[in-house]
Amino acid sequence: MGIVNVTPDSFSDGGRHDTVTAAVDHALAMLDQGAHVLDIGGESTRPGAEPVAAAEEIARVVPVIEGIRAERPDAVISIDTMKPDVARAAVAVGAAIWNDVTALTHRADSPAVAAELGCGVILMHMKGAPRTMQADPRYDDVAAEVRDWLIARAEAAMTAGVARERIWLDPGIGFGKTAEHNLALTAHLGQLTTLGFPVLYAASRKRTIQAVDPTATDPMDRLGGSLALALEGARRGAAMVRVHDVRETVQALQVQAAVASAGSGQLARSNRSS
Numbered sequence: 001m002g003i004v005n006v007t008p009d010s011f012s013d014g015g016r017h018d019t020v021t022a023a024v025d026h027a028l029a030m031l032d033q034g035a036h037v038l039d040i041g042g043e044s045t046r047p048g049a050e051p052v053a054a055a056e057e058i059a060r061v062v063p064v065i066e067g068i069r070a071e072r073p074d075a076v077i078s079i080d081t082m083k084p085d086v087a088r089a090a091v092a093v094g095a096a097i098w099n100d101v102t103a104l105t106h107r108a109d110s111p112a113v114a115a116e117l118g119c120g121v122i123l124m125h126m127k128g129a130p131r132t133m134q135a136d137p138r139y140d141d142v143a144a145e146v147r148d149w150l151i152a153r154a155e156a157a158m159t160a161g162v163a164r165e166r167i168w169l170d171p172g173i174g175f176g177k178t179a180e181h182n183l184a185l186t187a188h189l190g191q192l193t194t195l196g197f198p199v200l201y202a203a204s205r206k207r208t209i210q211a212v213d214p215t216a217t218d219p220m221d222r223l224g225g226s227l228a229l230a231l232e233g234a235r236r237g238a239a240m241v242r243v244h245d246v247r248e249t250v251q252a253l254q255v256q257a258a259v260a261s262a263g264s265g266q267l268a269r270s271n272r273s274s
Contacts, residue, residue, distance in 0.1 A: 002030035024067035034250035041080035115161030127176025143188035179211030193237030201233030202242035
């Protein structure tokens with residue numbers, strides 16, 4: 001999943017693609033680099049971010065989705081929003097997935113709207129709201145608490161009419177969590193991947209990398225850490241990784257898969273010879 005932020009204030013690339021032309025060009029380049037899904041966002045959810053009105057968010061993302069669809073009609077597009085009105089507008093012009101950082105809790109009718117739209121739904125865990133979520137987040141057992149909360153949100157979505165096969169789970173790396181929490185969630189990703197829902201893992205350029213490497217103060221200087229986390233997420237069962245650096249991540253995943261295939265082939269030959 002390639003990230004396309006049509007925002008002036010996202011933590012990593014705010015302002016880089018905040019015109020329709022720039023965002024569409026960036027999205028098309030990501031498709032050429034191997035992205036399977038494009039995640040279009042018109043509101044920053046970085047720590048401390050200010051909310052954006054639904055009308056403004058729609059004005060940012062709809063022309064971009066339309067521009068992508070005009071050039072690549074088969075592109076799979078996700079709308080990254082917590083607002084049902086934005087999701088509705090995005091699906092109307094071609095988005096197939098609603099990626100919601102609030103797991104359909106932002107508004108009481110969010111689950112019903114998701115069911116009505118019939119799109120894929122990504123339910124993400126977030127403790128608090130973007131403006132305050134990093135103010136001393138605490139857990140007794142972060143992996144278990146995130147798992148149980150996401151199970152409850154999936155059940156709420158299904159009760160509202162969202163088909164089980166349309167639901168994805170996302171542990172919400174960096175959303176109301178310390179670096180230690182994020183690393184623990186990654187290490188215990190199996191607690192989510194064994195639930196029967198595909199898991200999205202999203203750690204690209206996040207501050208956890210700086211916690212490990214204090215020199216990586218600039219998000220643009222976190223490629224190595226982003227690749228390491230993407231590979232670890234995939235190795236631990238994530239069905240999709242959400243990234244800024246598509247070409248490099250695709251290459252890393254291809255090499256990882258080639259090594260795994262070679263190892264499996266060697267094991268099979270060894271079994272046959274024995």
